[in-house]
Amino acid sequence: MNNKHQDDIEHIRSMMERSSRFISLSGMSGVIAGIVALIAALVSYYLIKNNGGEYFGNKHIILSAPLLTKLVITLVITLIVALFFGIYFTIQKSKRNHQKVWNSLSKRLLISLFIPLAAGGIFCIALFFQGHFGLVAPVMLIFYGLALMNASKYTFNDVEYLGYFELILGLISLFLVGYGLIFWAIGFGVLHIIYGIMMQKKYH
């Protein structure tokens, strides 16, 4: 009899979990996103360097219009590739979990992620147009961190901690303008890879 009660409690716990958290986020998406981000950071670094600019340091550098275009294209490609693999691995994992990819949970997760992210994106575009290029990387990190913290209530708690790290990194880099690319590479590259590997180990 006692076993039945124990199982009942287990069942209740699992149903509450399954119905309130989207558990099909894959660690692999994190690893791939991290690698893609590191490549993008390297590409950006060389783009700037070949243009005669020295990225690091507080020196004021002039970014020409064609260079800016190239940097933005790099960023957009990075985003598309990372998103593509993220979606791909999530679909794979949700098949294994027998959880639908597109349900009210994943919708809520995406909405709570994208509202802070969209605000951050618009903020970055504004900074860009006003010539505050040095602040773009810190602001991306800060809003991304806040977005993760916001979305974490619909998925693994670990996402919240990743959010804290991104936020702290962004706040620090606000005061080290000129080193934004390094912080960006750590935040979107290294942290994603570490997070991905940890998730893969923990939930696989």
Add this chain to the structure above:
Amino acid sequence: MSLIQSLNKEFESRIRLGIMSILMVNEWVEFKEMKETLDITDGNLASHIAGLEKNDYIEVKKEFVGKKPKTSYRATKTGRKAFNQHLNSLEKLINRK
């Protein structure tokens, strides 16, 4: 009243436990979504829902999204209270060992 008797008979079935668990942590849940989470058939879910509804543990909302009918459920105050009591009894039974 002994502890075993304090367990709510209405929650004896796994499916009813599942339905109530889902409704404890979500506001309105749609029929289709509930069915997928519990991984059971339409008829099976419908009969258990009818049982819970009869006891006034859950309430039903029917609406149309475009031309499609949509049925959603929510735990009532009575339902939440009954479920919490059931959980407490379960816990006590396990801890008594």
